Structures are given as C-alpha cells and as structure tokens.
Amino acid sequence: MSSEPPRVVAEITSEARSRCEAIGGGALEAVEALRAELEKSPELGRRATSAAGRMKLYTTRLEGNAERSALTVTYVYDAPPPEPGIVRIALVSPVRFAGGDGDF
Secondary structure: OOOOOOOOEEEEOHHHHHHHHHHOOOHHHHHHHHHHHHHHOOOOOEEOOOOOOOEEEEEEEEOOOOOOOOEEEEEEEEOOOOOOOEEEEEEEEEOOOOOOOOOO
8 A cells, every 4th residue: 555645637728728828928837837736736825715516726826927927827626535636727817916007
C-alpha cells in the first residue's frame, strides 16, 4: 500500500484555453503552470460558496507582469471517492481595476 496521496488530474477546458489565447501575453503559460501546481495541491485559492455534491469551486489570482494584466482563474475540484479527483480550470479573465482601461 502506498503512502503517497492519490494524484489529482488537472485540465484546462477548451473555453478557458481559448480565453487565454485571446488574452495573450503569456496567459496560457501562466495558467498551465497553475494547472501543474493544482495537480499537487488542488485546493489552492479561495473557495466559493456554491458547488454541488462533492464538487468544490475555487478562484485564485495570478499576478500580472509586463506582458499581461493579472488574471482571475476559476476552477472546479471534483473529488469523488475513491480519489484522485479532477480539477477543471473553467474560466480565465483579466483582473479589472476601478478606472482601468482593459479590453476584456
């Protein structure tokens, strides 16, 4: 019997991937790095109040850089027994600040 916790499978939905490509500036690479991190620690970020059954809804923020604005990433963690579970990155959007001039 293994003492390692079961590995979580994380994926970026096609909608989130398309959104990253539209945002540009390395957004897809940043979200891909988050996806890899979520496979190790699927409950990063802030848990939202709504989710059905064993699914848990989370949001997290990826800091911006010179090429792109900060991003808000929303993902669902579904951990049915037996684990491991699946993380689906479902929504990626630029962070908007009051008075900002973002195109999205």
